[in-house]
Amino acid sequence: MTYISSGKAKDIYETPDGNLLFEFTDRVTAFDGLKKAEYKEKGEITCRLAEYWFNVLEQEGIPTHYISCPTPTSMLVKRLDIVPVEVIWRNYAAGSLLRRYNAGEVKLPDGVEPKEGAPIPGGMIEFTTKFEAVDRPVDVKEIQFNGWLSEQEIEYVTKLTKRINEILSRKLDDTGIILADFKVEYGRIPGGEIILADEAGTPDGCRFWDKAEFENGVIKSLDKDVFRKGIGDLSAAYGELFERIQKS
Numbered sequence: 236m237t238y239i240s241s242g243k244a245k246d247i248y249e250t251p252d253g254n255l256l257f258e259f260t261d262r263v264t265a266f267d268g269l270k271k272a273e274y275k276e277k278g279e280i281t282c283r284l285a286e287y288w289f290n291v292l293e294q295e296g297i298p299t300h301y302i303s304c305p306t307p308t309s310m311l312v313k314r315l316d317i318v319p320v321e322v323i324w325r326n327y328a329a330g331s332l333l334r335r336y337n338a339g340e341v342k343l344p345d346g347v348e349p350k351e352g353a354p355i356p357g358g359m360i361e362f363t364t365k366f367e368a369v370d371r372p373v374d375v376k377e378i379q380f381n382g383w384l385s386e387q388e389i390e391y392v393t394k395l396t397k398r399i400n401e402i403l404s405r406k407l408d409d410t411g412i413i414l415a416d417f418k419v420e421y422g423r424i425p426g427g428e429i430i431l432a433d434e435a436g437t438p439d440g441c442r443f444w445d446k447a448e449f450e451n452g453v454i455k456s457l458d459k460d461v462f463r464k465g466i467g468d469l470s471a472a473y474g475e476l477f478e479r480i481q482k483s
């Protein structure tokens with residue numbers, strides 16, 4: 236195996252047959268890499284959750300790069316040409332949407348209150364750059380202008396992301412967890428077909444809120460917000476999430 240590179244959370248290797256092996260590490264970063272730490276078992280929990288969700292998504296007909304998990308912290312995937320756009324789906328207002336709203340940079344959909352936890356009826360999709368020093372929101376015109384995705388591909392990616400949201404939200408709801416928002420990435424296989432890449436349904440790339448607490452007016456995060464906001468032990472939050480999903 237050949238070492239290729241290290242991202243913020245994973246180390247990446249190429250296998251002799253041209254696939255990629257992700258090693259999920261215990262590293263965690265936030266605020267464009269400015270805040271960093273390591274948490275015990277984080278790599279294993281995120282790897283096993285990504286494996287769980289890729290299996291669920293494949294069964295539901297979503298095409299993904301997932302091949303197998305040879306160890307509890309590693310995942311074999313098909314090597315893709317990554318689309319340089321991150322796709323964000325939001326069911327509730329949180330994070331950068333509210334920061335941008337408060338800075339006057341974005342409008343909220345009609346009727347959505349500018350506060351964390353405000354529902355976004357029907358949900359909303361946003362796109363940001365990838366591979367720039369700092370991710371920034373991009374609109375569909377710029378995505379097409381730069382040749383990152385065609386109009387039809389944007390429609391396709393939107394449809395897939397909406398479907399992923401439905402699948403994850405429904406399963407999580409059964410375990411008393413709200414999917415507030417999430418990020419996914421896509422890539423092309425030779426020939427051009429677009430499939431789901433990177434990871435899905437992990438607490439690194441989603442906001443998960445305890446539903447019972449939410450109904451009492453409290454946001455209890457079971458995701459990377461615990462680290463971003465410095466409000467508890469990330470291993471404990473990720474561990475609780477994993478146990479609840481595993482039991483379901």
Ligand code: ADP
Nearest residue numbers: 242243244245300312313314315317422432433
């Ligand atoms: P980041 O620093 O971007 O958060 P990670 O630590 O999660 O990255 O490492 C994963 C990297 O691998 C990301 O840059 C992601 O876009 C890329 N990637 C994910 N899936 C694939 C794939 N199937 N083929 C090639 N690159 C991929």
Ligand code: UDP
Nearest residue numbers: 323329330331332416417418439440441442
């Ligand atoms: N997200 C991610 N990687 C990024 C940016 C966002 O995984 O580079 C996820 C994030 O965890 C959250 C969702 O996408 O679940 C929306 O993030 P947001 O735009 O609110 O940004 P943040 O507040 O995380 O900076």
